[in-house]
Amino acid sequence: MREGDNAVVVRGIRKRFGDVVALDDVNFDVGAGEVIGLLGPNGAGKTTMVDILSTLTKPDHGFATVAGHDVVSQPAGVRRAIMVTGQHVAVDDMLSGEQNLVMFGRLYGLSKADARRRARELLAQFDLADAAKRRVSTYSGGMRRKIDIACGLVVRPQVAFLDEPTTGLDPRSRQAIWDLVGNFKKFGIATLLTTQYLEEADALSDRIILIDRGTVIAEGTADELKHSAGDTFCEIVPRDVNDLHAVVEALGSLLPEQHRAMLTPESDRIIMPAPDGTSTLIEAARQLNTANIELADIALRRPSLDDVFLSMTADPSGSRAPGHLSGVMQ
Structure with missing residues (x-):
């Protein structure tokens, strides 16, 4: 997609707050009708990025455009083109x-x-018609979130910034927000979504950007990121946890030595690579059946976004976990 076709363009954005580097050389685009999930640990820089794009904060370096307007030199044009839903509802409690x-x-x-x-x-x-005349101060958390988003849609925006829009909502209210994002796609509204819920990003996003310590460390579709985190694996749960070592022996050469070494006294299952997919699963089940080991569960699994998140983001010691997203690193 050519740069001019993008509703949001971010190039080389940097932002510091004192000694803290909030964003460091961030680059990405959002196309019209595209949903981008911006994921990262707390403090990774997600909200700072939204604040810059919605003209609430100025970057120290780089540039960004929203709906063709520069966020620094043309803030009024940006504000006319966007809707912003933050982590805290911004409507007037004293009004209905x-x-x-x-x-x-x-x-x-x-x-x-x-x-x-x-x-x-x-x-x-x-679904707020029955509460139309009530003060917002009497609304539940889910109702308050919905009226906040509705206020941003009075005039259809070109770009929507949703900063953790479903945090604290009940499942029904969360689903309503999910449906809304689906409608944004139909209307051609570009959407940047930050969320704490990885399954939400998985379900809604066309692409996902993983940010850690202010730096984009990976970008791709959910399937690309999952694939890069590792191949399909087999999860085996014995009915009796005391049978774990018997499972290890029964699996023989199917279970690589490094996976045997990962077992701890707290382990209740075996995680085993399945390079041949269902063939590996069938062979494992056959060998365990021959050994008369009863299972609570045996299944073929794919890495989840949780696995991507944990493998890519930094640990408290300051180093990142092993593994990288080959082919989708930025």
């Missing part, structure tokens, strides 16, 4: 849900009648 929506409509330049009409549409869309 409807009043908040009408107020935002008027701020966006809608007539009073159009603002009221749009408010009714959004209240229905977010």
Whole structure:
């Protein structure tokens, strides 16, 4: 995709807060209708990146454009083109849900009648019609999050920045946000999503950017990142944990020596490479059956985003875990 086709362009962004490097030479793009998941540990720089793109913070170096507007020299153009949902709801608690929506409509330049009409549409869309006249201070956490997002949609944005939008929400409210992101794709809205929930990034994102200590350490689709974290493996759980060593003996050469060495007194299962996929699984099951070992579970698994996250992000000692994302490193 050519740079001019992207709704968000980030090049060489750096940001420091005193001695802390929040972002260090960050580069990425977001296309129209594309959902990018921005993942990383707490303090990795995700919210700082959103703050820069939404013109709340200026970068120290580099440049970024949103909907064709420079975030430093053209902040008004950026603000007209975006919606931002932060980790804390930013609506007026003393107003009702409807009043908040009408107020935002008027701020966006809608007539009073159009603002009221749009408010009714959004209240229905977010299943808040019954609470329209109530003060937002009486809303539940999920309702408050939904009215916050609705306020950002009074005028359809070109770009949406969703900074941990489902944190603390119940499953039903989370699903409503997931459905909303799906609609963003249909409408061609570029979306940058930060989230603590890896399954959320897996389900919603077209591409995922992994950031750690302010640096992009990996980028790719969820499948690319999972593949790079390792091949398919077989997980074997004996019915009786005391049979673990018998499982090891029964598997013989199927279980590499380094995986035998990973067993600890707390282990309750065997994790074994499955280079031949189902053939490896079938052979393992056959050998365990011959040894008369009862199993609670045996299954073929693929690495998850949790595995990617744990293998790629830095540990407290300052070194990263072994492994790298070959072919998708930035």
